[in-house]
Amino acid sequence: MKRVGIIRFSALGDIASTIPVVRACKYPPTLITSPIGQALYQDECDSFVVMRNKSVREGFRALSEIWRNHFDVIVDLQSNDRSRAMTALALTRRVNSKGTNQQQQTTKILADIAHRTDCFNPIDMSPESREKSFIVLNVGSSEKWISKRLPDCKWIEFAEKLKDRFELPFVMTGSAEELEYVQHIARLIPGKIEVAAGKTTIPELKQLLKTACLTVSTDSGPMHLSAVQKTPTIGIFGATNWIRSAPFGPWSVALFDRTYFATNHPPASSQLIVGDYYTNIRIEDGLDHLGLYLDQ
Known part of the structure; x- marks a missing residue:
């Protein structure tokens, strides 16, 4: 049995x-990750090397764990300067993103890297x-990414159409720092609503998204976590790249304003400035696209 190490740090969505790549590994892998990754994968992996911070000292501590594991191959799904330095010092076979097609959905890029091994x-x-x-309605974003937030009227419009079609309750997710904004939207939209923002651990959020029948979300960690668990997912885009950051799987769809982005090309770089990115997005387009999966 081969010993496989998989490197992936960054934020929750990354x-x-x-997840689909880790689940496709033929052998039980060791995940080289952050505390967020350990929490997310606690029901998926038994072996971890956890980088608790970005300090040089912590990097060498993690590297010593990597040496002790005697990996046959390290699959570097992070592919940044830090992970490349670590894998070079690991003195074993390694693969990373060099030469892969970066103009495709993120999980496909990661799969292309992994499939460079057997x-x-x-x-x-x-x-x-x-x-x-x-x-699930995941309406928020961090303060840094306020450009991902839709105008209030769009969430009212989406909720009205979802309520009319499905007659199902809404669960509104988000982090503790997003709670005030989520509560604001919750007061505006119709239907039975539970605000779960700030109340779930990462494993609890994972389970919540897995048991939903539909997630409608801004470009965010919960959007990606919903999609990789095969929950029908509608991602709402405007400030960020809907090609690379699209939710995973044929049961998911990325919606963007085809009037504002008349060429169908996403912004060249992610936009931190709030703009009129969302006015003409129709939730019906997403529901029609996912009809096969929503009717199962």
């Missing part, structure tokens, strides 16, 4: 997008049925 099966693209339980 680590979540790796340690991974094809990514599982089979859909799963969902009970008509509840709809």
Whole structure:
């Protein structure tokens, strides 16, 4: 049995997008990750090397753990300067993103890296049925990424159409720092609403998104976490790249304003400035696209 190390740090969405690749590994891998990654994968992996911070001292401590594992190959799904330095010092076979097509959805890029070894099966693209339980609305973003937030009227419009079509309750997710904004939107939209923002651990959020029958979300960690668990997911885009950051799988779709972005090309770089990115997005387009998966 081969010993496989997989490197993936960064934010929740980046680590979540790796889940289909990790699940495709033919051998139980060791995940080289952050505390967020360890929390997210605690029900998926038994072995971790956890980088608790970005200090040089912590890097060498983690490197000593990597040496003790005697990996046959390290799959560098992070592919930044820090991970490249670590894998070079690991003195074993390594693969990274060099030479891969970066103009595609993130999980596909990660799968292309992994499949440079013989340690991974094809990514599982089979859909799963969902009970008509509840709809997750993930409306928020961090203060840095306030440009991802839609005008209030769009969430009112989306919620009205979702309520009319499904007659299901809404669960509104988000972090503790997003709670005030989420509560603000919750007061505006119709229907039965539970605000879960700031109340869930990462494993609890993972389970919540897995049991939803639909997630509608800004470009965020919960959007990616929903999609990789095969929950039908509608990602709402404007300030960020909907090609690379699209939610995973045929049961997901990225919506953007085709009037504002008349050429169908995403912004050349992510936009921190708030703009009129969302006015003409129609939630019906996403529901029509996912009709096969929503009707199962």
